[in-house]
Amino acid sequence: MGKCESCIIRQFNSLKSLTNDELIRITKLKTLRIVKKGDVIFEEGEMLNGVYCVRKGICKLTKLSANGKDQIIKLVEKGELLGQRSVVSDERTNLRATAIKDMELCFIPKNEIIRDLTKNSEFAFDVLKHMANDLKESDDIIVNMAQKSVRQRLAETLININDSFGTNPDGTLSVLLSREDFASIVGTATESAIRVLSQFKKEGLISTIGKQIKIEDLEGLKRIE
Amino acid sequence: MGKCESCIIRQFNSLKSLTNDELIRITKLKTLRIVKKGDVIFEEGEMLNGVYCVRKGICKLTKLSANGKDQIIKLVEKGELLGQRSVVSDERTNLRATAIKDMELCFIPKNEIIRDLTKNSEFAFDVLKHMANDLKESDDIIVNMAQKSVRQRLAETLININDSFGTNPDGTLSVLLSREDFASIVGTATESAIRVLSQFKKEGLISTIGKQIKIEDLEGLKRIE
DNA sequence: CTTAAAACATGACAATTATCATATAATTTA
DNA sequence: TAAATTATATGATAATTGTCATGTTTTAAG
Numbered sequence: 359m360g361k362c363e364s365c366i367i368r369q370f371n372s373l374k375s376l377t378n379d380e381l382i383r384i385t386k387l388k389t390l391r392i393v394k395k396g397d398v399i400f401e402e403g404e405m406l407n408g409v410y411c412v413r414k415g416i417c418k419l420t421k422l423s424a425n426g427k428d429q430i431i432k433l434v435e436k437g438e439l440l441g442q443r444s445v446v447s448d449e450r451t452n453l454r455a456t457a458i459k460d461m462e463l464c465f466i467p468k469n470e471i472i473r474d475l476t477k478n479s480e481f482a483f484d485v486l487k488h489m490a491n492d493l494k495e496s497d498d499i500i501v502n503m504a505q506k507s508v509r510q511r512l513a514e515t516l517i518n519i520n521d522s523f524g525t526n527p528d529g530t531l532s533v534l535l536s537r538e539d540f541a542s543i544v545g546t547a548t549e550s551a552i553r554v555l556s557q558f559k560k561e562g563l564i565s566t567i568g569k570q571i572k573i574e575d576l577e578g579l580k581r582i583e
Numbered sequence: 584m585g586k587c588e589s590c591i592i593r594q595f596n597s598l599k600s601l602t603n604d605e606l607i608r609i610t611k612l613k614t615l616r617i618v619k620k621g622d623v624i625f626e627e628g629e630m631l632n633g634v635y636c637v638r639k640g641i642c643k644l645t646k647l648s649a650n651g652k653d654q655i656i657k658l659v660e661k662g663e664l665l666g667q668r669s670v671v672s673d674e675r676t677n678l679r680a681t682a683i684k685d686m687e688l689c690f691i692p693k694n695e696i697i698r699d700l701t702k703n704s705e706f707a708f709d710v711l712k713h714m715a716n717d718l719k720e721s722d723d724i725i726v727n728m729a730q731k732s733v734r735q736r737l738a739e740t741l742i743n744i745n746d747s748f749g750t751n752p753d754g755t756l757s758v759l760l761s762r763e764d765f766a767s768i769v770g771t772a773t774e775s776a777i778r779v780l781s782q783f784k785k786e787g788l789i790s791t792i793g794k795q796i797k798i799e800d801l802e803g804l805k806r807i808e
Numbered sequence: 809c810t811t812a813a814a815a816c817a818t819g820a821c822a823a824t825t826a827t828c829a830t831a832t833a834a835t836t837t838a
Numbered sequence: 839t840a841a842a843t844t845a846t847a848t849g850a851t852a853a854t855t856g857t858c859a860t861g862t863t864t865t866a867a868g
Contacts, residue, residue: 371661396702399754404616404663410584413829421722421723421725421726423729423730423731424730424731425730425731427730429725429726429729429730430728431722431725442715443715443718443719446708446711446712446715447712447715447716447719449719450722452719452722453722461701463745464592475704475707475708475711476704476705476708477704478704479700479701479702479703479704479707480701482700482704482707482708482711483671483700483701483707483749485711486671486700486707486710486711486714487671487672489711489715489718490667490668490671490672490714491672492718493714493717493718493721494668494672494677496718496721496722496725497646497656497678497721498646498677498723499725500646500656500724500725500728500770501646501654501655501656502861503728503729503770504648504654504728504770505648505649505650505654505771506648506649506650507855508853508854508855512679530768535814536815536816537815537816538815545725545728545729545730546856547855547856547857548727548816549816549817549818549855549856549857549858550854550855550856552815552816552817552818553817553818553855554818554842556816556818568863568864569815569816569864583649593830615838621841692845732824733824734824736862761845761846762845762846762847765847771825771826772825772826772827773846774825774827774828774847774848775824775825775826775847776845777845777846777847777848778825778848780846781848793833793834794834794845794846796820809868810865810867810868811846811866811867812865812867812868813841813864813865813866813867814842814863814864814865814866815851815861815862815863815864815865816860816861816862816864817860817861817862817863818858818860818862819858819860820857820858820859820860821856821857821858822855822856822857822858823854823855823856823857824853824854824855824856825852825853825854825855826851826852826854827850827851827852827853828849828850828851828852829848829849829850829851829862830847830848830849830850831846831847831848831849832845832846832847832848833846833847834842834843834844834845834846834847835842835843835844835845836841836842836843836844836857837841837842837843837863838839838840838842
């Protein structure tokens with residue numbers, strides 16, 4: 359297993375604010391976890407004993423609604439931290455994390471993170487900034503959920519995935535989601551999501567190769583308001 | 584103007600983690616701001632030069648949607664801090680703050696807050712905890728918006744306001760909101776909010792005295808699923 | 809390769825919610 | 839106090855979205 363000091367991944371998250379000594383400590387304490395597509399990394403309501411640093415892959419954070427449906431709150435990709443909120447609050451997780459692609463995760467024990475948070479205010483400040491950004495994004499999602507149509511939300515979801523995760527060589531979105539996942543991001547019935555995607559296809563905004571989606575008219579999608 | 588060291592309000596927010604020296608510095612730098620019901624404390628997109636500590640009153644945080652409607656994201660009451668997110672991120676505000684009752688706010692300059700955040704890791708950690716909690720609440724709201732009906736959301740809103748802010752001596756909710764405000768919390772048309780409230784009234788779940796609302800059957804409201 | 813299971817797709821219809829119109833009550837202003 | 843404005847209320851109707859049924863395609867398992 360590699361050393362945190364020389365790991366590039368940490369440049370993308372708050373761990374970049376740790377000192378060399380702190381990184382050396384973490385290198386000794388961290389454990390690697392390999393997770394396959396579809397596997398659950400942690401359940402909603404679980405007590406987390408640390409945070410995960412995502413080395414490879416992508417996962418979804420979901421919350422089970424009272425009506426039995428899952429709502430996807432966020433997609434987390436390589437470079438991001440997973441579980442900080444629960445560790446910071448010293449509470450059980452409020453979300454479930456499920457791998458969307460095969461993943462490699464570095465698990466860093468809670469005690470070490472807490473220690474660094476209280477000792478290294480630059481690190482604490484950086485984690486704070488990241489959480490502030492998450493909060494802003496969540497607020498935006500609330501407004502979208504409350505004020506926009508399924509059609510608008512789905513168009514934005516496609517645009518966001520395209521922007522954040524990019525495309526494969528053939529132009530299809532690199533993150534492969536099921537229609538149910540799309541419905542779960544947008545907060546609608548699976549059938550409704552399928553229907554709107556079919557509509558987009560008819561309008562020439564997207565094309566599909568199997569369940570892969572390719573954006574054909576990004577500007578057109580943006581124009582859906 | 585009073586001294587921060589002896590102010591009770593700060594026990595309710597992160598300022599309680601400041602040292603006595605830091606509080607004395609803040610006392611000298613802070614300014615009092617009096618705001619009347621309906622007044623805007625800061626606009627969406629404004630650059631904030633500090634944070635507000637709410638000494639008295641309540642305000643709403645709203646975001647303007649693309650369709651021109653305001654969405655209420657959060658109600659902030661006495662004891663809470665206002666504007667930390669923007670100050671921490673060093674970004675313009677993403678929300679507008681409007682007083683719902685007459686308010687008294689202590690304004691603490693940004694530099695001082697940033698200084699304390701970087702010097703005092705206990706303070707930084709505490710602000711972090713508060714933001715983690717805000718984030719969790721926002722995630723819950725997303726799920727509610729996405730998965731529950733207007734009727735359910737409005738029932739929950741009444742319950743939350745009752746729990747968080749309590750009632751007047753006559754039993755009516757102590758926070759007086761317009762029907763438009765309710766619609767803006769729930770994310771629906773004003774007419775729809777009015778209709779559902781009328782329905783609740785017919786069902787004996789609430790009663791109204793003018794625009795004041797009194798919860799008559801809390802358990803009944805909770806049963807709406 | 810064949811079969812079973814899961815995911816995708818679409819029609820028909822019901823339920824929810826938005827919009828527009830209009831009326832009444834409450835509040836503010838002149 | 840009267841007039842004007844704003845907030846509340848409700849009906850009628852349209853638009854959106856959900857649910858159930860059913861068929862097809864894709865994927866996984868044996």
